[in-house]
Amino acid sequence: MALLYSEMVPLGVQAHDFSLKGIDDEMHSLADYSKKSVLVIVFMCNHCPYVQAVWQRLNEIQSDYEDRRVQLIGINPNAVNPNYPEDNFEEMKKAPEEFEMNFPYLIDEDQSVARAYGAVCTPDIFVYDSDRELAYRGRIDDNWQDEGSVSKWDLREALDVILDGEEVSSDQYPCMGCSIKWL
Numbered sequence: 001m002a003l004l005y006s007e008m009v010p011l012g013v014q015a016h017d018f019s020l021k022g023i024d025d026e027m028h029s030l031a032d033y034s035k036k037s038v039l040v041i042v043f044m045c046n047h048c049p050y051v052q053a054v055w056q057r058l059n060e061i062q063s064d065y066e067d068r069r070v071q072l073i074g075i076n077p078n079a080v081n082p083n084y085p086e087d088n089f090e091e092m093k094k095a096p097e098e099f100e101m102n103f104p105y106l107i108d109e110d111q112s113v114a115r116a117y118g119a120v121c122t123p124d125i126f127v128y129d130s131d132r133e134l135a136y137r138g139r140i141d142d143n144w145q146d147e148g149s150v151s152k153w154d155l156r157e158a159l160d161v162i163l164d165g166e167e168v169s170s171d172q173y174p175c176m177g178c179s180i181k182w183l
Helices: 049-068 112-117 154-163
Strands: 003-005 019-022 027-029 038-043 070-076 105-107 124-128 134-136 176-179
Touching: 038 049, 038 112, 038 154, 049 070, 049 154, 049 176, 124 154, 134 154
Parallel strands: 038 070, 070 105
Antiparallel strands: 003 176, 019 027, 019 105, 038 124, 124 134
């Protein structure tokens, strides 16, 4: 597993449309979430230790911000790979039970969505405001390994600023994680 850091894409760019199958066997698109004030797209997968370390934090963010019309969406961009069988669609379906997942989890089989967004690692986070313009592109917090040692909750702070109708500082720290397994 190669450690990578997310690459900054220009803030203000529009979210790319998608039509992806979820672990609920339904198709999901950007329009399905049009009534949400903020959309958090997280490129993630089952096997990555960086994702596993923050999965519960993502669940907590979804729970804590759901009443404020924030929606997290997990997208698995990894190609089917015999070295990572836990990332295949059938294994993804176990995520709600295994990780107590409380937000949609979709598969990007042809990796076109990950490429359109500019995702490079798992987790890789993109936060869009109500106009679906990129407002935040960064890490969840300042300590992926130990939640008890977190001193800066970057994603939560960005969500609060966006929900207050203000502009998030452009001083954003990249995500870090496993490289996406490209076709």
